[in-house]
Each structure stands twice: as structure tokens, then as C-alpha cells.
Amino acid sequence: MKRISIIGAGRVGLVVAACFAKMGNKITVVDIDEDKIAEINSRVSPVAEPGLDEILNQSEIEVTSDYGKVMDSEAIFICVNTPAKKDGSISLENIVAATVQIGNILKSGGGYPLITIKSTVVPGTSEELILPILESSGKRAGQDFGFCVSPEFLRGGKGIEDFMNSARIIIGEHDTKSGDMLCDLCQVFKAPIMRTDLRTAEMIKYASNIFLAAKVSFINEIGNICKLLGIDVYEVARGMGFDDRIGAKFLNAGLGFGGPCLPKDLKALIARAKEIGYEPRLLEQVLSLNERQTLKVLELLKRHIPVRGSTVGLLGLAFKPGTDDISDSMAVTIAATLTEEGAKIKAYDPLAMHNFKKLFPHVECSTPEEVLSCDAVIIATEWEEFNRLDYKGKIVIDGRRVPKAREARVYEGICW
Numbered sequence: 359m360k361r362i363s364i365i366g367a368g369r370v371g372l373v374v375a376a377c378f379a380k381m382g383n384k385i386t387v388v389d390i391d392e393d394k395i396a397e398i399n400s401r402v403s404p405v406a407e408p409g410l411d412e413i414l415n416q417s418e419i420e421v422t423s424d425y426g427k428v429m430d431s432e433a434i435f436i437c438v439n440t441p442a443k444k445d446g447s448i449s450l451e452n453i454v455a456a457t458v459q460i461g462n463i464l465k466s467g468g469g470y471p472l473i474t475i476k477s478t479v480v481p482g483t484s485e486e487l488i489l490p491i492l493e494s495s496g497k498r499a500g501q502d503f504g505f506c507v508s509p510e511f512l513r514g515g516k517g518i519e520d521f522m523n524s525a526r527i528i529i530g531e532h533d534t535k536s537g538d539m540l541c542d543l544c545q546v547f548k549a550p551i552m553r554t555d556l557r558t559a560e561m562i563k564y565a566s567n568i569f570l571a572a573k574v575s576f577i578n579e580i581g582n583i584c585k586l587l588g589i590d591v592y593e594v595a596r597g598m599g600f601d602d603r604i605g606a607k608f609l610n611a612g613l614g615f616g617g618p619c620l621p622k623d624l625k626a627l628i629a630r631a632k633e634i635g636y637e638p639r640l641l642e643q644v645l646s647l648n649e650r651q652t653l654k655v656l657e658l659l660k661r662h663i664p665v666r667g668s669t670v671g672l673l674g675l676a677f678k679p680g681t682d683d684i685s686d687s688m689a690v691t692i693a694a695t696l697t698e699e700g701a702k703i704k705a706y707d708p709l710a711m712h713n714f715k716k717l718f719p720h721v722e723c724s725t726p727e728e729v730l731s732c733d734a735v736i737i738a739t740e741w742e743e744f745n746r747l748d749y750k751g752k753i754v755i756d757g758r759r760v761p762k763a764r765e766a767r768v769y770e771g772i773c774w
């Protein structure tokens with residue numbers, strides 16, 4: 359049993375806390391948000407991650423705003439968020455604030471704690487920004503404390519599953535002893551471990567997410583061409599997927615990628631590349647294709663109804679099924695554009711309506727049946743239950759390939 363502290367009680371921090379707790383470690387979670395702390399202490403997870411509530415209820419996890427509780431930890435994982443700024447670069451305010459606190463603990467504390475960055479930070483950040491703050495305590499990495507970067511690869515809604523069965527654990531190490539310490543902590547998860555340096559580990563995270571984003575934009579572009587040629591892009595993707603150099607996953611053409619990670623990471627690496635004088639053309643195209651894809655759904659809609667004065671139904675608001683998260687969700691852009699162009703909207707989502715309502719108080723959140731009674735319907739998320747609705751007689755623009763929607767009177771797939 360090790361004493362482990364997790365800084366940041368967001369999705370990543372709580373999943374990491376829960377999984378290390380499940381492995382028998384003593385966990386302290388620190389966050390500055392008192393409301394969130396109260397929520398977790400009543401054993402309700404503030405994020406919708408299957409399995410999380412259960413582990414929180416069964417485990418001895420202390421959640422607090424008191425950084426003093428980190429004092430005797432053998433390992434500290436920094437998991438605070440690094441939100442996007444307006445120019446696409448990431449805001450390091452939270453991680454700097456957390457690091458300053460950990461630096462104070464280093465100053466007065468003893469032992470040889472291992473500090474690991476799990477937050478997603480652009481390559482170079484740990485060495486150039488985080489480490490100097492920690493070392494301003496007077497203590498040295500590799501002499502007084504360990505220092506690693508170990509990015510997370512947790513899909514929203516599958517966090518616990520992904521952490522417990524990781525495809526790989528990436529350990530970016532400041533020095534061999536630091537890497538050995540993290541290996542020792544992580545080997546219980548039985549995943550392949552790759553050891554490398556700090557900035558390479560940071561880049562592996564970005565390159566992985568951006569590769570997935572590129573795969574989606576690639577198949578969407580092929581899909582757009584296929585639609586014009588009368589070819590089914592899903593058949594094309596199936597044919598491509600047999601080649602294991604390509605792989606069958608992440609080739610579902612449609613509205614594009616959203617969520618709290620892929621768009622943000624793509625924009626952040628674009629900003630970082632430009633900062634160091636490189637023009638990342640492919641990455642910029644991946645992003646602009648994705649933005650164009652969302653607007654394409656509206657072009658298709660306009661072929662069937664005039665937008666101004668119509669009532670448009672929006673099925674699916676979350677950025678993907680299985681989550682209530684609407685960050686960078688396609689439905690948000692669609693709703694904003696429809697509103698701007700003078701349409702009324704009725705929307706439905708099994709989990710995300712409360713979040714959507716905060717952003718669009720004027721949008722009527724309703725039942726699927728009510729949404730289907732609109733002049734036309736756009737499907738923006740492929741929730742399974744949408745494949746059981748009655749689309750007969752309706753006009754449907756499908757952004758996510760819901761098979762049953764094909765029974766509509768007018769059916770238009772975004773790129774099929």
C-alpha cells in the first residue's frame with residue numbers, strides 16, 4: 359500500500375484516484391472547488407463515468423482542499439485541467455497554481471516523493487515550466503524528489519475500463535530512479551510500459567489524439583467524395599479495415615470529432631508548432647475539414663426546408679453516445695447556426711439536456727417524439743435508442759449513420 363495524492367478532482371483525477379484505490383493504495387484527492395469536494399464526499403461522482411461511483415463508495419478516498427494533506431505522500435499525480443484559450447493554446451494557470459502548492463510542500467516536507475504530470479501539456483512544458491517551479495523550492499529532481507510525465511489515454515465514458523486495461527503506459531522520466539519509481543507503482547496494471555524522456559511522453563499524447571482526429575477527417579473527406587460518386591463510404595472503410603496497417607477503428611464517417619480532448623489537443627499543437635516557427639499544414643486541414651463537416655449538415659437541410667421560420671429537431675446533443683458532455687459537440691455548433699439563421703429548435707438527448715439547456719436556454723428540450731414532429735430532424739449523436747424511433751414520414755438529415763432513420767420519407771446521410 360502506497361500513500362498517493364491526486365491533484366484535481368476532474369474526470370482524469372477521479373479515474374486515476376479510483377483505480378489506484380482499487381489496487382489497495384491510500385488515496386488523497388485535492389481540489390480547490392469546495393462544491394465538488396462536498397459532492398464527492400457524499401460519494402456521488404461529479405462526472406458521469408461508469409463504475410466510478412461504485413469505487414468511490416467502496417474505497418477509502420479522502421477528498422480535501424487542504425494541500426497540507428499531501429505532505430507525506432509517496433507519489434503525487436497532477437491531474438488538473440489545461441483548458442483551451444481563445445487562440446487555441448492551452449491555459450497553464452491551473453497547473454502552475456497546483457505546482458506552486460506542491461513546491462511549498464517539497465520545501466517543508468521530507469521523504470523522496472515522486473511527482474508525475476498527468477495533465478495534458480504541450481511538449482516542453484514539464485521541463486521548461488513545471489520543473490523550475492518545483493525546483494524553486496530548493497529541492498532537486500533526481501536528488502530530493504522524482505519527476506515523471508505520464509499522459510492519460512482515457513476515453514470519456516470508458517475511463518475506468520481504459521485505466522484498468524491500458525493499451526500502454528507511457529512513462530516520461532526525468533532520471534532513471536524517477537522512472538523506476540513510476541514503473542513500480544504502475545506494474546500492477548499489467549500493461550506494456552514504454553519509458554522515454556519527458557517531452558517525448560508529452561508529444562506521444564498529442565500525436566495519439568491528433569492521429570485519431572486525422573483519421574476521422576480523412577474518412578469524412580473520402581465520404582464526401584463517395585457521396586457525390588454514389589459510393590457507400592462505410593463499405594469503403596470496411597474494405598480498408600482489413601489491412602492492419604490501417605485498422606478498422608475510427609473510420610466512421612459523419613459529422614466529425616468533438617469533445618473535450620481531440621479538438622482542444624489539435625488546436626494546442628497547432629499553436630505550439632506556430633510558436634516555434636513551424637506551419638502545421640496537415641493539422642490545420644484536419645481541423646478545418648472538421649469545422650466544414652458540421653456546416654455541411656446545414657447545407658443538406660436547406661435542400662429540403664427553408665431554415666428561417668422552420669422548427670428543426672435535434673437528436674443527440676452530447677459529443678458522443680454514453681456521456682453528458684457537450685464540450686465542442688457538433689450539436690452546439692449546429693444549434694448556434696440554426697438560431698442565428700432564424701430557426702426554432704427542439705432538442706433531445708438521453709443524458710446531456712441539462713448541460714445543453716445552460717448554453718441554449720431558448721431551446722426547447724423535449725421528448726424524441728416531439729423532436730420527430732418538427733419540420734425536419736438532424737441526428738447529431740448515434741445513441742442506440744435513436745435506432746428504435748419511428749422515422750416514417752419524416753425528413754431526416756443523418757450525421758451519424760443511424761440505420762433505422764433510413765425509413766424516413768426523405769433521408770439524407772451527411773456523406774453517404
Ligand code: UGA
Pocket residue numbers: 510511512513514515567570574607608609610611612613614615616617618619620677678
Ligand atoms: C479521446 C481519445 O480517444 C482518448 O484516447 C483520449 O485519452 C481522450 O480523448 C483524452 O485525451 O482524454 P474522447 O474525447 O472521450 O477520447 O472521445 P473519442 O471516443 O475519441 O471520440 C471523439 C470524437 O470523434 C467524437 O465526437 C466521436 O463521435 C468522433 N468519432 C470517433 C468519429 O466521428 N468517427 C469515428 O470513427 C470515431
